[in-house]
Amino acid sequence: MSANTGTRGETVPTVPPANPAVDTADVAALLERGRTLSTPVLRAAVDRLAQPMDTVAAYHFGWIDAHGRPADGDGGKAVRPALALLSAEAAGAPPETGVPGAVAVELVHNFSLLHDDLMDGDEQRRHRDTVWKVHGPAQAILVGDALFALANELLLELGTVEAGRATRRLTTATRKLIDGQAQDISYEHRERVTVEECLEMEGNKTGALLACAASIGAVLGGADDRTADALEAYGYHLGLAFQAVDDLLGIWGDPVATGKQTWSDLRQRKKSLPVVAALAAGGPASERLGELLAADAKSPDLDGFSEEEFATRAALIEEAGGREWTSREARRQHAIAVEALDRVDMPARVRAQLAALADFVVVRKR
Amino acid sequence: MSANTGTRGETVPTVPPANPAVDTADVAALLERGRTLSTPVLRAAVDRLAQPMDTVAAYHFGWIDAHGRPADGDGGKAVRPALALLSAEAAGAPPETGVPGAVAVELVHNFSLLHDDLMDGDEQRRHRDTVWKVHGPAQAILVGDALFALANELLLELGTVEAGRATRRLTTATRKLIDGQAQDISYEHRERVTVEECLEMEGNKTGALLACAASIGAVLGGADDRTADALEAYGYHLGLAFQAVDDLLGIWGDPVATGKQTWSDLRQRKKSLPVVAALAAGGPASERLGELLAADAKSPDLDGFSEEEFATRAALIEEAGGREWTSREARRQHAIAVEALDRVDMPARVRAQLAALADFVVVRKR
Numbered sequence: 029m030s031a032n033t034g035t036r037g038e039t040v041p042t043v044p045p046a047n048p049a050v051d052t053a054d055v056a057a058l059l060e061r062g063r064t065l066s067t068p069v070l071r072a073a074v075d076r077l078a079q080p081m082d083t084v085a086a087y088h089f090g091w092i093d094a095h096g097r098p099a100d101g102d103g104g105k106a107v108r109p110a111l112a113l114l115s116a117e118a119a120g121a122p123p124e125t126g127v128p129g130a131v132a133v134e135l136v137h138n139f140s141l142l143h144d145d146l147m148d149g150d151e152q153r154r155h156r157d158t159v160w161k162v163h164g165p166a167q168a169i170l171v172g173d174a175l176f177a178l179a180n181e182l183l184l185e186l187g188t189v190e191a192g193r194a195t196r197r198l199t200t201a202t203r204k205l206i207d208g209q210a211q212d213i214s215y216e217h218r219e220r221v222t223v224e225e226c227l228e229m230e231g232n233k234t235g236a237l238l239a240c241a242a243s244i245g246a247v248l249g250g251a252d253d254r255t256a257d258a259l260e261a262y263g264y265h266l267g268l269a270f271q272a273v274d275d276l277l278g279i280w281g282d283p284v285a286t287g288k289q290t291w292s293d294l295r296q297r298k299k300s301l302p303v304v305a306a307l308a309a310g311g312p313a314s315e316r317l318g319e320l321l322a323a324d325a326k327s328p329d330l331d332g333f334s335e336e337e338f339a340t341r342a343a344l345i346e347e348a349g350g351r352e353w354t355s356r357e358a359r360r361q362h363a364i365a366v367e368a369l370d371r372v373d374m375p376a377r378v379r380a381q382l383a384a385l386a387d388f389v390v391v392r393k394r
Numbered sequence: 395m396s397a398n399t400g401t402r403g404e405t406v407p408t409v410p411p412a413n414p415a416v417d418t419a420d421v422a423a424l425l426e427r428g429r430t431l432s433t434p435v436l437r438a439a440v441d442r443l444a445q446p447m448d449t450v451a452a453y454h455f456g457w458i459d460a461h462g463r464p465a466d467g468d469g470g471k472a473v474r475p476a477l478a479l480l481s482a483e484a485a486g487a488p489p490e491t492g493v494p495g496a497v498a499v500e501l502v503h504n505f506s507l508l509h510d511d512l513m514d515g516d517e518q519r520r521h522r523d524t525v526w527k528v529h530g531p532a533q534a535i536l537v538g539d540a541l542f543a544l545a546n547e548l549l550l551e552l553g554t555v556e557a558g559r560a561t562r563r564l565t566t567a568t569r570k571l572i573d574g575q576a577q578d579i580s581y582e583h584r585e586r587v588t589v590e591e592c593l594e595m596e597g598n599k600t601g602a603l604l605a606c607a608a609s610i611g612a613v614l615g616g617a618d619d620r621t622a623d624a625l626e627a628y629g630y631h632l633g634l635a636f637q638a639v640d641d642l643l644g645i646w647g648d649p650v651a652t653g654k655q656t657w658s659d660l661r662q663r664k665k666s667l668p669v670v671a672a673l674a675a676g677g678p679a680s681e682r683l684g685e686l687l688a689a690d691a692k693s694p695d696l697d698g699f700s701e702e703e704f705a706t707r708a709a710l711i712e713e714a715g716g717r718e719w720t721s722r723e724a725r726r727q728h729a730i731a732v733e734a735l736d737r738v739d740m741p742a743r744v745r746a747q748l749a750a751l752a753d754f755v756v757v758r759k760r
Contacts, residue, residue, distance in 0.1 A: 078573040080580060143539060147532040166513040169535060170576055173509060173542070177569045180546060184562040192558040196550040203543045207444040210536055214446060 055388040058381055062109030065123065066130040073131060073178050077171070084163045084171045088142060090154065094162045104154065107270070107389065108133045108241040114382050115245030115259055118374040126245025128182055129194055133241045135179035136202050140237075142172035144209055148296065155287040176202070186248075194247045197256070201240035208233030212298075219322060221299040223308050230271040230301070231264065238267030242382075258371035262382065265365035270389045272358035275300035276351065277394065279342050285394040291338035295330055297321075301357060306350030313347035320344070362390050421754040424747055428475030431489065432496040439497060439544050443537070450529045450537045454508060456520065460528045470520065473636075473755065474499045474607040480748050481611030481625055484740040492611025494548055495560055499607045501545035502568050506603075508538035510575055514662065521653040542568070552614075560613045563622070567606035574599030578664075585688060587665040589674050593634065596667070600640070601633030608632065608748075624737035628748065631731035636755045638724035641666035642717065643760065645708050651760040657704035661696055663687075667723060672716030679713035686710070728756050 074085045086092045090101015109130035116126030144150070145158040146168045152158065160168035183195045211229040215221045242263025243256045251259075277286055278293030278300055286292070293300050307318055320341060324330060345351060365386050369379050440451045452458045456467015475496035482492030510516070511524040512534045518524060526534035549561045577595040581587045608629025609622045617625075643652055644659030644666055652658070659666050673684055686707060690696060711717060731752050735745050 078576050081572075081576050139539075143535050147535055165531075166579055169509050169513055170572060170579070172539075173505075174569065174572045174576075176539070176542060177565055177572060180561070180565045181569060184558065184565055187562075189555070189558075192550065192555075192561075195546070195558075195561065196553075199543055199546045199550055203540065203547060206447075206536060206540045206543060210444050210447050210540075213532055213536070 054381065055384050058110045058114070058385060059106050061123070062111075062113050062130060063106045065113060065127050066106075066109040066134065069127055069131045069182075070134055073135065073182055074175075076178065077174050080163075080167070081171050081174050084159060084167045085138075085175065087162065088138060088159050088171065090156070094157065101154065101156065105392070105394070107385065108137060108238065110385060111238065111241040111263065111382075112245045114378055114385070115242050116249045117245070117378045118259060118372055118382070119246035119249035119251035119255060120374075121245070121249025123245075125249045128186060128191075129198075129244030129248050130241070132179040132183050132194075132198055133237060133244060135175045135182070136198060136205070137237055139172045139176040139179070140205050140209065142168050142175070147209070147213065150296075152288060190248050190250055194244050197244060197247060197260075198240055201236040204232040204236035208236070215299045216297055218299070219325060220307065221304050223301070223304050226299060226301055226304045227268065230275075231268060234271040234274070235264040235267030238270060239263035242266065255372050258368050261368040261371075262365045262386075265361045265368065266386050266389055269358045269361035269365060269386070272301055272354050272361060273390055273392065275302055276354055276358070279345065280351070282393065287394070290335065291342060294338045294341055295333075297324065297330070301354045302345050302350035304350075305353040305357075306345040306348035309348045309350065309353070311348060313344045317341065317344040317348055358390050362386055420747065421750050424476045424480070424751060425472050427489070428477075428479050428496060429472045431479060431493050432472075432475040432500065435493055435497045435548075436500055439501065439548055440541075442544065443540050446529075446533070447537045447540050450525060450533045451504075451541065453528060454504060454525050454537065456522070460523065467520065467522065471758070471760070473751065474503060474604065476751060477604065477607040477629060477748075478611045480744055480751070481608050482615045483611070483744045484625060484738055484748070485612035485615035485617035485621060486740075487611070487615025489611075491615045494552060494557075495564075495610030495614050496607070498545040498549050498560075498564055499603060499610060501541045501548070502564060502571070502606075503603055505538045505542040505545070506571050506575065508534050508541070513575070513579065516662075518654060556614050556616055560610050563610065563613060563626075564606055567602040570598040570602035574602070581665040582663055584665070585691060586673065587670050589667070589670050592665060592667055592670045596637040596641075597630065597634060600637040601630040604633035604636060605629035621738050624734050627734040627737075628731045628752075631727045631734065632752050632755055635724045635727035635731060635752070638667055638720050638727060639756055639758065641668055642720055642724070645711065646717070648759065653760070656701065657708060660704045660707055661699075663690065663696070667720045668711050668716035670716075671719040671723075672711040672714035675714045675716065675719070677714060679710045683707065683710040683714055724756050728752055 070089070071091070074082055074089070077085055083092070083096060087094060090099060093099040112126040112130035112133055113123040114126075115129070117123055141153065142159055145153055146160040146165055150158055151161050158168075159171065179198065180195055183191045183198065208229050208231070211225070212233060215225070215229065239260040240263065243251075243259040246259050247256050275293065278288070278298065279291060279302055281288065281292070283290050289295060293303075303321075306314055307321070308314075366383050369382055436455070437457070440448055440455070443451055449458070449462060453460060456465060459465040478492040478496035478499055479489040480492075481495070483489055507519065508525055511519055512526040512531055516524055517527050524534075525537065545564065546561055549557050549564065574595050574597070577591070578599060581591065581595065605626040606629065609625040612625050613622050641659065644654070644664065645657060645668055647654065647658070649656050655661060659669075669687075672680055673687070674680075732749050735748055
């Protein structure tokens with residue numbers, strides 16, 4: 029792997045591709061296919077919402093700007109739709125079978141973004157003001173609720189036994205997502221969080237929905253529980269790898285790429301993996317970091333902090349080994365995810381594409 | 395019907411019982427049965443939530459006080475659970491068949507209360523501080539989300555075709571509930587709302603979930619769509635009657651009984667039925683009311699208003715006929731609801747009990 033020199037914007041964990049035959053152009057094509065097949069269905073679903081919720085949702089998805097003018101916004105990386113379509117193919121169904129699942133997962137993901145941004149007081153997402161900043165807290169709550177309901181509606185109106193099973197898995201994932209957000213909030217008020225607690229929280233907050241994305245297409249395609257569970261395991265560990273990378277980008281990410289503030293997670297006092305691993309490591313840097321963060325915890329907010337004060341904390345996290353530990357954890361989870369694919373009898377092309385998506389998740393810069 | 399003298403706390407619309415053989419003791423027993431059978435299942439469901447969401451939910455339901463001590467709070471009238479159980483019996487199933495439906499509907503209802511109280515800034519519910527006042531906005535959002543997810547989870551884990559159909563109906567009702575809240579919020583910012591718009595909003599906000607409560611037990615009991623639709627129609631119009639009475643209580647209700655402030659809906663500038671009917675009526679009182687409310691709309695809030703200022707507005711609403719119109723509307727919707735019962739072939743006892751519940755809804759004082 030490449031050296032971690034602590035410079036923001038640098039690629040942090042580099043992973044040897046699981047399948048050298050699959051290059052980044054293929055991943056781009058997979059992401060694009062997911063976007064192309066799911067976006068029209070997503071837009072039609074959002075069009076069902078009553079005014080002004082349809083407008084607010086369209087703003088959130090980047091289809092219009094704050095003044096209602098058409099926009100070509102950054103709708104996110106679209107990893108989940110790509111996974112849902114490949115998931116259908118893994119069960120021998122055409123990719124289109126996964127589309128309602130892809131859209132339902134995207135709706136739940138965006139429901140959680142709308143509510144989390146409000147709860148966390150985040151003012152920016154994808155380089156734009158968040159919904160609660162532009163349209164007010166009530167609309168952020170309401171449109172989030174509506175997207176959640178729409179996700180279930182879209183699946184259940186398929187009226188099949190498979191759709192019922194898919195909805196049940198999505199509901200379980202959504203409950204875990206909410207548990208994870210509850211843990212995330214409560215950890216922000218605690219002085220110490222263990223590495224295990226942090227991993228459990230991230231498994232709930234990120235792993236569960238990626239697990240659902242990776243299995244929902246197969247479930248809709250009639251896969252048995254064993255196949256669906258193996259694909260869930262792939263998605264779950266991919267989610268943990270994804271989140272470990274997110275935690276690295278939350279401290280050392282390039283604001284131009286991530287669309288977030290510098291030292292974003294440190295500003296919010298997030299007990300993310302690099303922080304908890306550094307605090308658990310022991311030694312002088314770990315202890316100094318612990319003292320600083322304990323003192324910070326007594327301030328009502330960190331708005332008055334200079335860039336240097338955050339840089340000091342980031343350097344201590346790195347010195348205590350939190351950055352390296354998190355990079356290793358991303359690679360470890362990536363390996364478990366890819367191994368899980370061996371438990372499913374699927375076409376070699378689909379397996380290679382799922383492995384390529386896993387590689388992409390750990391080398392991304394945003 | 396009794397005279398409407400404009401004194402708060404008086405019973406407003408009196409309706410001749412549809413079945414004189416069913417008295418209020420029977421209704422109390424029906425409500426009690428709904429509570430007794432559904433509460434243990436509801437509590438077990440809430441116990442699944444991660445800390446601190448289980449505590450926050452227990453506070454919301456009145457099982458503990460703000461300090462976590464056991465409480466015997468007022469959990470609401472429990473009309474919905476009573477309906478869900480009778481609904482199962484209307485389809486020839488035992489009342490117990492309706493329990494998961496009763497609990498799912500209660501979970502959705504309370505999800506909407508948690509979010510609506512926050513969006514509307516309501517500080518009191520059922521004589522206690524609302525969740526966002528005690529535990530903060532983030533917990534109100536999060537626990538609301540969790541209750542919504544739990545409702546679907548509870549139904550879908552039954553794993554039957556009937557449960558899938560029930561979940562689909564519940565999801566549709568929830569979407570309407572959210573549409574109704576969106577309309578309610580947007581109407582507060584508009585100077586004029588038509589009576590038709592107000593009825594549509596109330597149909598979404600109150601009718602849809604009562605429709606679901608009145609049909610979900612039957613759906614779980616294997617009823618065909620025709621039976622379920624007729625029971626939905628009963629519940630929908632019962633919901634409109636319920637809401638018309640709520641609108642009367644929101645202006646002229648006794649705060650001791652309702653647990654809300656005096657002139658509650660006027661303080662919040664709600665465009666409720668008595669208000670929109672009075673504004674649509676024409677004549678000197680209607681015009682004077684229109685002038686006053688247009689001037690009020692320019693104030694940032696009405697906190698500085700005296701009791702007399704609200705009393706003046708309430709008197710104008712009554713003089714313009716808004717109170718009488720709303721009482722008549724409650725009776726009209728009650729009649730349509732009871733008529734819908736004739737479209738279902740059900741035991742005479744169950745029909746009489748559903749009719750008695752309808753009577754109760756329109757004569758209640760809280």
